[in-house]
Amino acid sequence: MRSGRPRRSTAYSDYVYLQEADFNIGDEADPTSFKETMESQNADKWREAMLNELESIKNTKVWELVEPHKSQKLAGLKWVFKTNKDKDGRIKRFKARLVAKGFTQMEGIDFTKTFSPVSTKDSFRIIMALV
Template sequence: MVDDVPVKGTRLLSDVYKRCNIAICEPADYEEAMKNQNWMIAMKDDLSMIEKKKTWVLVERPRDRKVIGVKWVYRTKLNVDGSINKNKARLVVKGYNQIFSVDYSDTFAPVARLDTIRLLIFVAAQNDWRVYLLDVK
């Protein structure tokens, strides 16, 4: 006899099939995101967090340096049941434009999450690595 009650930590196959039929359409670029109010809010939220954390300062463009641009990356975050939790927009550096041994190691992420820093320090402590602090402007 087959029991219809799922075991704790598992899902019914019918629930898995329902979630597989979800089609999430994320914007391909900024112009497409501008057409949707939810994505506009997500971009404004990300910019306000960057400003709140003071992770960058606007400076004059150096004449002897190549400028590396940024782009928006869009992701739809889902709840466990497959419903949309929120739209997440991130402003990221176009690192693929860099040239190894010229400017490859000169770019830093505009935002560092605290849990990522904690994990890095934990791994460094476990492996007896030296950790250096750099203040980047």
């Protein structure tokens, strides 16, 4: 025996999904490519942000530049650009980050192991007990 209540649609027509860009209506979007960045009106500020990123990489010795072997497949690089804004929507800072396209590599072919330092709850408790 079925209920007499009217059925409601299972579609989520009442919900509106917004993308991050939808909140900055009327604002200029961050550039998505190097070419777009260099053609923008703020090209000099983006160039300064990129130089700051390269200087930071050099100072922290994140990478070591070596000659690759002919059989090695190299991971590409990509610039990611983001503007930090204050509460009034004015641009406070131009940020540029150089990131590796690690998703192009395959385990066992391009690399054999990865390392990522992760703290567990147990190790955190031990350290806190020692402190």
